[in-house]
Amino acid sequence: MSEGETNGFPLIWTQPPTRRRGLDREKITAAAIGVADEAGLDGLTMKAVAARLGPYSPMALYRHVQSKESLFDLMLDAATAEIPLPAEPGGDWRGDLRTLALETRRMTSRHPWFAVLVHARPPAGPHMMRRLEFMLTVLVRQGATVGDAMTYAALIDRHVLGSALQESEEARLERRHGLDDDARRYAAIATLRDLAAADGGLPHLTEWLTHPAGPPPEERFAIGLDFVLDGIAARLG
Amino acid sequence: MSEGETNGFPLIWTQPPTRRRGLDREKITAAAIGVADEAGLDGLTMKAVAARLGPYSPMALYRHVQSKESLFDLMLDAATAEIPLPAEPGGDWRGDLRTLALETRRMTSRHPWFAVLVHARPPAGPHMMRRLEFMLTVLVRQGATVGDAMTYAALIDRHVLGSALQESEEARLERRHGLDDDARRYAAIATLRDLAAADGGLPHLTEWLTHPAGPPPEERFAIGLDFVLDGIAARLG
């Protein structure tokens, strides 16, 4: 508009400000992960991803991904790629699975959206498949059939991703209702406590809401993980 | 428009066709559950709920619920109310918890949206609270502290709701991609298998995708539930 100006006058010095034919899948995926980490899944819009990449329009992304859902697939696989995965199982099956579970949990704590999205898409990405193969290999080497190994792997992931989902959605709720400071958080739990107390028939729940007790989240996670691993061990016999 | 007609001519016989001041929370909740059961969460719009109730506008619902999210709360509590809950725990703690878990699973299989929504809202409804109180009571009577009882109850629900979530999202995916008939379903799994086979380093996964094996869903659920109950039993000492 301002270059071009009045036909016949080239205005060579008014350069189109560098060619920025710069998008590709990897950059878009990384930007999407960045947006989701910072703004949550609610903030993950095509517009926000495009803006994070520079002065792009939302539609620019559709050159490189077919749909928002396929962008989800890319995000899930890129996040899974962050989980350290040994080339081969070590000798200690239980340690191998435990380490993988803990590393997966570390990843989901960096990317709270992961647990929400993973349930909505088939696990077809290469890194997701390799991770599953690792778990299957560990279990089959202990004598499990592939069918049983799949069952056990699913139970481990159910625990890992279930924990992640619950914690991430709790955090999302707190964020949405502005429970940043302790005062508001206390008010919110007080509301719950009053609701429970008003019922009259909820002594244990009321007690817990008055004095929340029990192991911290990390220990709760470990307890549940050991339940699953103990169960598998018993069945591997 | 057609009554009113030309000022001064009352047209008394053109009755407003019955007063239908008929909405309330219960009816709206039931309609919303019906819509979600039949059309899934994607189909659960204020418009669809209003239409199911009769010739209402979407805005009519907002007289009775503050927002769509508060409608979620009503739905979750109404669905929870469907779970049979003994007035008092019986003598068999393990049987009590097992039965509750199985009944909860039966409810979620009637209402696949439950597992998706339950993670997004605080469990503040009266029926949800009473159900949790029941689990706490059972566990505290076996000598657990309230804090530990809360941990164990959360682990049971993680398994129950995690299973439900996975199965419901699988079904949603299949529905969305029109995998109604076996031919299409086979084609979809063949795509996955080819992807895995192409990688070259995924023998167990490829094998399983070629010949899916292992216990059926109901048994897989029971295996995981027993893992959790066994773990709790061991800790109750």
Place this chain on the structure above:
DNA sequence: TCTGGAGAGTTTATGCCGTACACTCAAATG
């Protein structure tokens, strides 16, 4: 050196969604 794609990114438009706001009009209340 010219020309004709090809393809990256933009613009515009469509059809949903939740819901704020101002309104109508019958029912309930005095």
Place this chain on the structure above:
DNA sequence: CATTTGAGTGTACGGCATAAACTCTCCAGA
């Protein structure tokens, strides 16, 4: 009978994903 209330409507707004048509730049081949 007069007044108030509150259920349900109509309209409008802003935001979303994305389809379709467009522009402009780069590059391949003549």
